[in-house]
Amino acid sequence: MSHLLPPHFALSFDTMARGWCPGLTRPMASGDGLLARIHPPLGTLTPQQALVLSEAAHQEGNGLIDITSHGNLQIRGVRAATHAALLARLAPLGLDDAGLRAPYRATVLSPLAGLDEAELMNGRILAEQVETMARAVLLPPKFLITIETGGLFALDHLRPDLRLMATAPDRAQLVLAGAPPLACAPMKAEQLLSALPHLLHMLSALLEETGARRVRRLTGNARRAVLVQAGLGTAGLETAPLRHTPASERGESPAARPRRAPRAGIIVLKNGRCALLAAPPFGQMSARALEGVARLAEDLGLDEIRLSPLRGLVLAGLGVQQLPRAQARLAALGLILRADDSRLRILTCAGAPACARAHCNSHALASQLAAHLPSGPSDDAEIHLSACLKGCARREALALTLVAMGEDFAVIPDGGPLDAPLMRLPFAQIVHRLSTLPAGHTLRAAF
Ligand code: SF4
Missing domain, CATH: 3.30.413.10 (Sulfite Reductase Hemoprotein, domain 1)
Structure with a gap:
């Protein structure tokens, strides 16, 4: 297929195997044309952005859109002849990655960040800070930091390089991937955040020097040295894999709070309003379905559509009385709304x-x-x-x-x-x- 494409994005599977990641400016050749991956900041789209994206997928792609396991979107079936029009359509939305280098989005967070009553600290604020730090250093294209602030959505299906985990409302710790993982002891969140730029800088240099593309490929000694030099190791190091303490183990009734979020259904938020979780079958939907979701969000007065790393969509902030109408419209778009589907x-x-x-x-x-x-x-x-x-x-x-x-x-x-x-x-x-x-x-x- 690559012979059909302009040279600047004629990338093969061999190139992909060396750690390259597709974006909007540099799409990837696939069996159904070019695949353009969009990385919405914090995994969030405005309804207006979603409308333009759906039209782009319809006009410049083959009408199919994927939600990835990092909460990004992929427009499928873009043609070499339509790629420039796709860029022109999306650039005004602030979703353009021209001039940026991968990772275009270094963090993944809960789609309920900032809204989940069981969250220990606001994951969106944290993710914004970490993204700014990550953009300031040269990291490998697949470098990933999970922002784990508690609540219903676990991110343990992902393989991050770094896990930033809240352990109390004002405390957090970092875990470096590897076998075994290496963690600093929990500390004040501000202390950890002030050390993070230095840690990222040292990891960047070490990954470049060793040719490793993921932190888990570094030796235990190298990872330990980096933590200590960043001032994060002095409080003690742990080597066991760490997991969140589920809400049920923090003294809350297991019946009242499931261990993990359902991938479809309704969740009550900390402000008493509701989040509606809808899953496209197997993570893929039509452009017209995304358009329908965008128009529904507008009609409901919502200012955002969140993308879930469980390959779903979240409409958050609905009143109970709005749910039946919203569910009916999402079901008519072919989205899964029942957790037991x-x-x-x-x-x-x-x-x-x-x-x-x-x-x-x-x-x-x-x-x-x-x-x-x-x-x-x-x-x-x-x-x-x-x-x-x-x-x-x-x-x-x-x-x-x-x-x-x-x-x-x-x-x-x-x-x-x-x-x-x-x-x-x-x-x-x-x-x-x-x-x-x-x-x-x-x-x-x-x-
Ligand atoms: S998308 Fe499926 S078929 Fe294609 S390379 Fe991956 S696993 Fe294989």
Whole structure:
């Protein structure tokens, strides 16, 4: 495909493998044309921005839009001939990345940041500060900092280089990725933030010097030295992986607060208003669906649409009386609104025809499989259906991973795409085995 493209963005999968990331100015060649990734600051769009984006996807792309696991948007099917028009349409929106270098957005945060009553500190304010610091240094394109301030949305499906974690309303700690992770002891948030620019600067130099593109590739000694030199190690270092204390373990009723946010449904916010979580099936929606969401947000008087790193949309600040109308309009756009929708149990990649490497149309097969699965809890996907061995949607293990291999699928219970398969089966047989699995059995029991 790359021979069809102007040289400045004719980038191949080999280039991608070396850590390159697509943007708006430099889109990526894919099976269905160019893929232009937009990085809305803090994962937030105004309704007006969403309207222009939907029109851009319709006119300059093939009408399909992805929400990524970092809460960014991808316009698919852009053509070399329409790329300039896409840039011209989006530049006035402040979503242009011309003149910027990747990572275009270094932080990922909860889509309820600033609104979640269980949040320990305001994640949006924190993320804005960290973005400013990250832009001041040269970081590898995939460098990622998760802003984990508590509340319903865990970000533990991501593989960040740094985790900035609130541990109390005024205290936080940093965790450097690696095996094992390295953490500084919790300290005053201001103290940590004042040390962060120096830490980022040293990590930038170290990554450049070693040729490593991710912090987890650095040695334990190197990571420890950087923390200590940044003045973050003096309070003591811990080496255990850290997780948030769930709200239920902070003395709140487990019944009152689920351990993780649902990916679809309604959440009551700290101001008493509601957030409506809507998920496009398998993270992809039509341009017309985004337009419909934007018009709904305008009609509801909302000034923002939030993008979730769980590949969904969040409309926050609704009154209870506004919910039925909003739900009806979102459902008519094809968005998932029920947390127990079985499509939320399946994670899948772009697949064919969007990806040239794909051995199957992963979205069509995932829909087919979901139709035969009983509905169930959806706070985490259980099945990964990958259209090739690369496993873009997820590298880590899930309860069941299915990898398209020519005519058949590799079946990998309790594993990831690169683990040894238990067997290979035609897709129809996999669907049959899962659909006839007695209630209460694990997915492994089907194979
Ligand atoms: S995992 Fe899916 S999206 Fe990734 S390269 Fe393979 S087919 Fe393409």
